Amino acid sequence: MELSNFTFKLLFIFLPGIIAVIVISSFKDNDEEKPNMYQFFINSLIYGLFSYIVLYNIYGLINVLFKTQLKMVFLDLLWNDNFSLDYNEVLYAAIIAVALSLIISKLYNSGAIFRFAGKIGISKSTGAFDVWNNIMRKKVQGEEPCWIVVRNKANDTIYEGCLSECSTTHNEAELVLENVKVYKNETAELCYDIDSVYLSFQKDNVVLEFPRLEQTGGETSE
Structure with a gap:
C-alpha cells in the first residue's frame, strides 16, 4: 500500500473523531485551554474509535432484528488493499460522533460530570476555572x-x-x-x-x- 493511499484512508477513518473534537472545543469557554496537537490527535483517535464501536453495535443490532448481513470494513481498510472505502460507514460514524460530542459538551458545561465525580469521591472540582465562572x-x-x-x-x-x-x-x-x-x-x-x-x-x-x-x-x- 502506498503511503499516500494509507494516509488518505486513515484521514477518512478518523474523520468522525476529528469532527467530535472540533465540536467539543467550540462549546468550551474562550478562556479554557484548547487541546494541543498531541491531545487533539489522541482525542480524535478515542472519539473516532468510540464512534465506530457504537456503529458496530448498531449494525449488530440491525443484523439480529432484521436478519441482515451488515458488515463494517474500517479496520480492514488499514491493512488490506482489496477493501475500498465505505463512505456511508464514515458518514454514519460522523453522525454518531456529532451526537456524542453534543452529549459530552452538555454534561461538561452543565457540570453534571463533576457533580457525579464529587458524589462518588473522585474529585471536588466544579469544572470551572475560577469562582466567577462557577457562580x-x-x-x-x-x-x-x-x-x-x-x-x-x-x-x-x-x-x-x-x-x-x-x-x-x-x-x-x-x-x-x-x-x-x-x-x-x-x-x-x-x-x-x-x-x-x-x-x-x-x-x-x-x-x-x-x-x-x-x-x-x-x-x-x-
Missing part, C-alpha cells in the same frame, strides 16, 4: 430567574435587576441586567428605572449580591 454558570443555567445587586462603590451606584447574560471568562466581567432599578449606594435613593443595562467592570471594584426573593414579583424579602 455565573449556575445562575445563568438555573431554571429560576436570577436577581442580582451590583454595588459599585467607586461610582456610588447600585444596579438591581434580573440577570440576562454574563461573561464566563476571568479576563472580563460583563453583565446584562433586565428590569433594572438604579440607586445611589450611600443613600439607597432610587435614581431611575430602565429596561436593561450592560455593565462592564473590574471585579475588584464591585460587590455582587444575590438577594433572597419572594416567590412572586421579584422583590427582595425583608
